[in-house]
Amino acid sequence: MNSRMKRRDFLKLAASLPLGYAVSRLGSELQQKPQNILIVVFDAFSAYNISTYGYERQTTPNISRLLQKAIVYHNHYAGGNFTTPGTASLLTGVLPWTHRAFQPKGEVIDAFTSQNIFSMFPEHYRIAYTHNGWANILLNQMAGHIDELIQREKLLLSAFDSVVPTLFRHDEDIASVSWARAMKTEDDGFAYSLFLSRLSEELQARTLRSLKSVYPRGIPTSGADSGFLLETAMDHLVKRLNAIPKPFMGYFHFLPPHDPYNTHRDFVDAFRSDGYKPIEKPVDLFAKRVFKQLPEKRRQYDEYILYCDREFNRLFEFLESSGVLKDTWLVLTSDHGELNERGISGHSTDAMYEPVVRIPLVIFEPGRTSRLDVHERTSAIDIVSTLASIVTQKTPSWGEGHMIPPFGAPEEMNSRNIYVVRANYNDRLAPLTVASTVLVKESYKFHYYFGYSNVPGDGLVKLFDVQADPEEMTDLAQTKKSTADELLHELRTKLSEVDEPYR
Amino acid sequence: MAQSITFVSRRYTTRSLWSLFLMCAFPLHVWTITLVLRDVSWVAERTNVWDAIGVGAYGLLFTFIESCAVFLVFALLGLILPSKWTADKRISFLILLVMILSIWGIISQLLFLWNINLPPFLIQLLARSGRPLVGLYLISLALVVPSVILPVFQFIRSSRMEKVLLDFVDRLSPLVMTYLVLDAAGLIVVLIRNFS
Numbered sequence: 001m002n003s004r005m006k007r008r009d010f011l012k013l014a015a016s017l018p019l020g021y022a023v024s025r026l027g028s029e030l031q032q033k034p035q036n037i038l039i040v041v042f043d044a045f046s047a048y049n050i051s052t053y054g055y056e057r058q059t060t061p062n063i064s065r066l067l068q069k070a071i072v073y074h075n076h077y078a079g080g081n082f083t084t085p086g087t088a089s090l091l092t093g094v095l096p097w098t099h100r101a102f103q104p105k106g107e108v109i110d111a112f113t114s115q116n117i118f119s120m121f122p123e124h125y126r127i128a129y130t131h132n133g134w135a136n137i138l139l140n141q142m143a144g145h146i147d148e149l150i151q152r153e154k155l156l157l158s159a160f161d162s163v164v165p166t167l168f169r170h171d172e173d174i175a176s177v178s179w180a181r182a183m184k185t186e187d188d189g190f191a192y193s194l195f196l197s198r199l200s201e202e203l204q205a206r207t208l209r210s211l212k213s214v215y216p217r218g219i220p221t222s223g224a225d226s227g228f229l230l231e232t233a234m235d236h237l238v239k240r241l242n243a244i245p246k247p248f249m250g251y252f253h254f255l256p257p258h259d260p261y262n263t264h265r266d267f268v269d270a271f272r273s274d275g276y277k278p279i280e281k282p283v284d285l286f287a288k289r290v291f292k293q294l295p296e297k298r299r300q301y302d303e304y305i306l307y308c309d310r311e312f313n314r315l316f317e318f319l320e321s322s323g324v325l326k327d328t329w330l331v332l333t334s335d336h337g338e339l340n341e342r343g344i345s346g347h348s349t350d351a352m353y354e355p356v357v358r359i360p361l362v363i364f365e366p367g368r369t370s371r372l373d374v375h376e377r378t379s380a381i382d383i384v385s386t387l388a389s390i391v392t393q394k395t396p397s398w399g400e401g402h403m404i405p406p407f408g409a410p411e412e413m414n415s416r417n418i419y420v421v422r423a424n425y426n427d428r429l430a431p432l433t434v435a436s437t438v439l440v441k442e443s444y445k446f447h448y449y450f451g452y453s454n455v456p457g458d459g460l461v462k463l464f465d466v467q468a469d470p471e472e473m474t475d476l477a478q479t480k481k482s483t484a485d486e487l488l489h490e491l492r493t494k495l496s497e498v499d500e501p502y503r
Numbered sequence: 504m505a506q507s508i509t510f511v512s513r514r515y516t517t518r519s520l521w522s523l524f525l526m527c528a529f530p531l532h533v534w535t536i537t538l539v540l541r542d543v544s545w546v547a548e549r550t551n552v553w554d555a556i557g558v559g560a561y562g563l564l565f566t567f568i569e570s571c572a573v574f575l576v577f578a579l580l581g582l583i584l585p586s587k588w589t590a591d592k593r594i595s596f597l598i599l600l601v602m603i604l605s606i607w608g609i610i611s612q613l614l615f616l617w618n619i620n621l622p623p624f625l626i627q628l629l630a631r632s633g634r635p636l637v638g639l640y641l642i643s644l645a646l647v648v649p650s651v652i653l654p655v656f657q658f659i660r661s662s663r664m665e666k667v668l669l670d671f672v673d674r675l676s677p678l679v680m681t682y683l684v685l686d687a688a689g690l691i692v693v694l695i696r697n698f699s
Contacts, residue, residue, distance in 0.1 A: 103550070104549060168693070169697075170698070174558055174561065174696070175561050181558065185612070188616075189614070190616045192539065192562045193531070194531055194534055195572075195573060195608060196569045
């Protein structure tokens with residue numbers, strides 16, 4: 001953890017100067033024409049399950065092919081491990097302990113309603129959409145800086161279901177959950193409503209009957225709506241990109257491969273007989289109930305990723321054939337990952353293992369003809385700073401992120417700390433007393449859990465060398481105690497710093 | 504317009520319509536409140552207690568609307584009953600129908616809630632029949648039809664059932680009024696959540 005520059009570092013920096021100059025020249029040439037930005041987010045898209053990042057299953061055949069002309073980030077971390085903190089960090093460029101949207105369906109503090117990715121591009125036509133109700137809360141908070149915020153319900157299947165979120169716009173999430181509990185019997189077989197639920201389901205079934213065969217596991221849904229089709233959302237995106245003024249800045253946050261894993265029939269059972277056997281991992285302390293069907297869950301999740309892969313390819317082909325891509329920075333990423341191991345399924349977990357926090361980041365740079373692999377550690381909070389610097393030559397004054405390679409210096413990345421935060425039981429405007437935190441530094445990933453009833457007084461620490469042990473199988477907290485202590489001290493110092501305004 | 508009002512007032516009194524509404528609201532509220540209480544813990548665990556209250560509040564609001572819808576349907580249905588029937592007889596007959604249908608509605612959902620499956624021999628029998636769905640419908644009809652016809656027959660044959668039903672309404676009314684107060688509280692919660 002020596003922060004002094006070594007001779008080798010100096011030589012590396014010196015060698016990178018001409019490259020930096022070339023990049024800055026290329027940057028200034030590209031600046032002459034206003035450039036578009038398009039951020040595509042697939043929800044709960046774990047880097048762990050993506051073949052490009054080394055997963056054994058070929059879950060992303062199309063994306064892998066497209067990456068031959070992209071910058072691929074191999075060690076990219078979300079800000080949190082579920083929608084609200086993850087999305088808020090991506091949109092604001094700060095960590096959850098700063099934007100404070102760390103509770104389910106939480107909101108960022110007022111400052112970030114005007115300090116966010118949209119506010120950094122006032123000259124662009126800013127357009128946004130999400131299927132995800134919790135992400136939509138954040139977009140609504142930032143609506144003052146968005147020229148076109150597409151209504152979430154607009155791309156849902158049932159117009160009937162869209163009445164409730166439209167009517168209860170300020171409480172959309174809970175109103176939709178209650179509506180689903182009142183009217184949907186298909187999941188559980190029972191609902192609050194005795195008669196209208198049957199009537200509503202029958203009407204809906206008539207509408208959706210033709211789609212049932214296309215989605216044998218069920219229509220893609222968030223669980224609180226009647227469903228949506230990724231194809232429809234992609235088509236709408238394409239239609240709007242054709243119509244809106246340029247330059248544009250688009251943020252499109254699609255729900256797949258978020259559970260339930262209702263993939264298209266073309267991918268159902270695609271991996272059923274592939275012989276893949278996930279690594280056996282011990283059941284974690286935070287596994288509230290042990291899921292026995294985890295390999296099955298994982299397979300269905302992987303098959304759902306295939307659907308995202310195909311739809312992303314379709315979008316890419318449109319962007320390429322229409323010529324939009326040559327003036328567009330296209331970013332593919334996620335808000336958080338997904339976990340189907342250690343007795344845990346999904347991402348509603350206090351655990352912070354790699355599959356739930358490491359996410360994909362791919363940047364398709366205008367004019368790029370070759371692939372560049374970046375192995376430096378990056379964070380979701382870097383995206384605002386990086387895109388703003390590249391496209392507008394401005395950096396957000398409030399941002400906590402860095403310019404990432406190849407646009408920023410790799411050395412800077414190596415010496416920095418990456419944090420991931422989950423604090424969904426903590427009061428929003430109070431010091432963090434119940435949280436799961438991660439500090440990634442050099443090759444180490446340090447987990448620190450505190451305030452939970454099942455965790456001992458001082459908290460639980462885990463230390464993994466994620467470079468040598470990417471599966472996080474060997475906890476080094478005892479064998480490398482001095483490193484663990486040092487990282488714990490560093491993390492606690494950081495926590496006390498971020499808690500200061502809330503004491 | 505005046506003719507329509509006369510047509511309705513000859514068949515119903517305000518009190519009888521109110522009784523019908525209460526009896527439409529009763530089973531729907533019992534079921535909703537049962538399930539809301541069941542859901543409170545997981546919603547509170549996933550988000551917080553205020554959201555759990557919110558889910559319940561919306562649930563009650565939707566149930567109130569459903570009660571109104573069911574009441575309207577049955578009130579309209581009552582208009583085609585024999586005109587010589589008194590308002591009390593008409594209402595108690597409609598209440599009987601509401602209760603039977605609600606009981607079956609609840610049973611059909613309880614089967615899933617309690618995870619009750621058909622006996623294995625019946626499943627095998629249905630599977631062997633080649634048309635299991637038709638068989639299932641026939642079994643359902645065989646259970647439901649007598650449960651409707653027998654009480655209706657009894658109701659038409661004797662006036663005792665009418666009296667029993669009206670007594671039942673009198674006894675349950677205070678309870679259902681409590682449910683309606685809960686609906687009002689639910690509405691307040693919904694308003695607070697949307698306008699605060």
